[in-house]
Amino acid sequence: MCGSVNQVVMIYLLVFLVWVAFSLAGPKIVVEDAWVRDVPPVARTTAVFMKIRNLGDEEDTLLKVISPVAERAEIHETIAEEGVMKMRPVDRLAIPPGSTVYLRPMGKHIMLMGLKDTLNRVGKVRLVLIFEKSGRIVVEAPVRKADRR
Numbered sequence: 001m002c003g004s005v006n007q008v009v010m011i012y013l014l015v016f017l018v019w020v021a022f023s024l025a026g027p028k029i030v031v032e033d034a035w036v037r038d039v040p041p042v043a044r045t046t047a048v049f050m051k052i053r054n055l056g057d058e059e060d061t062l063l064k065v066i067s068p069v070a071e072r073a074e075i076h077e078t079i080a081e082e083g084v085m086k087m088r089p090v091d092r093l094a095i096p097p098g099s100t101v102y103l104r105p106m107g108k109h110i111m112l113m114g115l116k117d118t119l120n121r122v123g124k125v126r127l128v129l130i131f132e133k134s135g136r137i138v139v140e141a142p143v144r145k146a147d148r149r
């Protein structure tokens with residue numbers, strides 16, 4: 001009697017462990033603290049910041065960003081060139097397993113170009129992040145003044 005109960009427990013445990021293994025397999029992307037820098041109504045570009053975490057055990061890559069408020073979005077990095085900070089577009093942004101990639105002022109960011117509306121009228125900006133393996137992840141990023149992090 002006691003032996004068969006143990007067997008049932010063992011089977012449940014096994015099923016649970018297999019489920020855990022499967023649910024952790026591959027990349028698992030979580031986007032946190034996304035925000036858009038508020039800009040004057042005449043501005044045609046702005047930047048978006050966020051944390052992109054990969055809780056999985058496989059790398060994923062951010063390939064493309066789309067937003068209805070902008071004609072196009074680019075992934076940018078900031079580099080120091082002869083003492084001058086410059087930004088340049090990058091094709092892809094790798095998110096290694098178990099890591100957090102920070103998009104923040106003076107660092108990597110998403111550039112929204114060709115803004116279609118004034119941001120403080122929009123209030124929140126919808127972004128569609130397209131990852132190589134995780135597919136589309138939709139983020140609602142509030143518009144904030146740059147001095148508020």
Ligand SMILES: [Cu+2]
Nearest residue numbers: 076087109111
């Ligand atoms: Cu930029």
